Amino acid sequence: MNQADCQFEIVSDEDGFRALQHEWDDLWSSAHGQYGQSFSVCWLAWQHVAKPRGRHLCCIVHREKGQLVMVWPLVTYRRLLWTYLCPLSPEAGDYTRVLVTNSPATPALIAGAWQTALKRCGADFIKLQYVDEGSELHAVASRERHVMIAARTVAAFAKLREETEWDTFCKTLGTMSGKKPGALERRLSKEGELAVRLTEPGNASENAALVDWILARKRAWGDRVGKRGEWLSSSHYRDFLVNLLCPANGRAMGRLFVVTLDGEPVAATVVGVGTTCVDGLIASFDARFARFGPGSIVVEHVIKWAFDRHLNVDFGVGAERFKAYWSRNNITGAWSAQIASSRWGVLAFRSKKTVRTVARQVARLSSLLAGQRRGTPAFAPNDPGGKRSLDLPMNPS
Known part of the structure; x- marks a missing residue:
């Protein structure tokens, strides 16, 4: 795709979001969309869950020759000093998927939507829940440097x-x-x-x-x-x-x-x-x-x-x-992740990580000192090599 084709629009107002319905429905049908990707479901999620909870729309769309070929409905919200970006959904353990036309351009469209989410939605963190393992979205998100949390679970699919x-x-x-x-x-x-x-x-x-x-x-x-x-x-x-x-x-x-x-x-x-x-x-x-x-x-x-x-x-x-x-x-994988997407988010991530590391080291040292006061050997006698590093967990299993 050339530079003109790579323009992504962000729809952030309710009227503009609702105006997408007819072309969104057409894309959903032609792309064989799943339940959660339909306009009807996303509109209900906005009206009954996201909007009442104070979320803000950040729906990424892309058109080619005037035709809608990709839509990724997202919302932002504030928590303390940080802004989070997450999929628009009922917020009850739903998949994260991008509705996109089936074409050779699909990987580039997903990559472009991801970069738009990173750079233009104003979030410090991006939260993704249950991204299909092996999908284009999983591929681009997993390459990010500042993945704070990543957890895999399994899912089943009957063909x-x-x-x-x-x-x-x-x-x-x-x-x-x-x-x-x-x-x-x-x-x-x-x-x-x-x-x-x-x-x-x-x-x-x-x-x-x-x-x-x-x-x-x-x-x-x-x-x-x-x-x-x-x-x-x-x-x-x-x-x-x-x-x-x-x-x-x-x-x-x-x-x-x-x-x-x-x-x-x-x-x-x-x-x-x-x-x-x-x-x-x-x-x-x-x-x-x-x-x-x-x-x-x-x-x-x-x-x-x-x-x-x-x-x-x-x-x-x-x-x-x-x-x-x-x-x-027929078992597949699904990944959930939280990614720091701004300098402020990266700083918060590193600070939190440092605090946790220090807390673990203090707890280990306190446990060691308490053992010495009780007369317990500083190092386990059955430890291979005769010693145990304070940098390793006392019970690796």
Whole structure:
């Protein structure tokens, strides 16, 4: 691309952002975009999460011959003395992806968008959550010098569009915990009148009630296992989910599946629907029925629904067994990172790193002195070489 082609625009006002809708929709369709890359989802995330939380728009776009070929919706916010740049999203563990046309120019477009984010968005730090390993965005971000935090997790992806017959597909799966597809549902049906259904997008009251049911049980689960994301108690995220299922205008980008026993919900899940893929967003179940696997039952119905519509299923991050099972161990990587993108950010990063290093050294020295006062040898007698450096952790494992 020549210099004229490499001009990137930043849309920072709400009216300008909304004006992108029609050409954004066209790009999303032609690029086979995923759920979270659609204008509808990003607009809901802005209206119900980012804007109420005081975020500021910083949406990077690029056009070729007047046609939109790339859009990367970002937001900025202040924390203490620093400005952070992060993707526009519901802020609940979502992927970071750039919507871009499929062409030989794609790597250059991603690189240009990244440089625009670094140089023109006024941020001290860039926070990226769950970037697909091996993607162009991962490649450019991982080359940065000042990566403060980098963590890898795994994700599972079921390639259902390659399959043609449900029973044949199920036979390739084997069993999970000794059960084949359909077995858990037959078992639970003996406990009462069992039903599994998809709610109607127009039924706002039912969808809202079930979203509240999912979040309440998800919070209870988080308390039991010691995991509690801020978004679980966020009214903003709750409103996002409700509006995702019951949009004021246009088609619903989210669908809700519910398993009921004698008319009462025992499991439910919300999924996002893209052009070629279904994304798992949030799910929960009634812990009283855990031994019957109601969560697995609702997942199976989601997969069958996607299968019938020739859609893949992205289970999202996490190493849960059911994800590996239904994806036939098609496991990929996803990276989260925080990168210092200004001199002020680099200074803060280095200062924080220095403070942590000094604190660790002080703690080690204090531990050593306390051991000497108790009469403990300064160095472990079974240490290979007969000594242990104070620069090394006392327990390398």
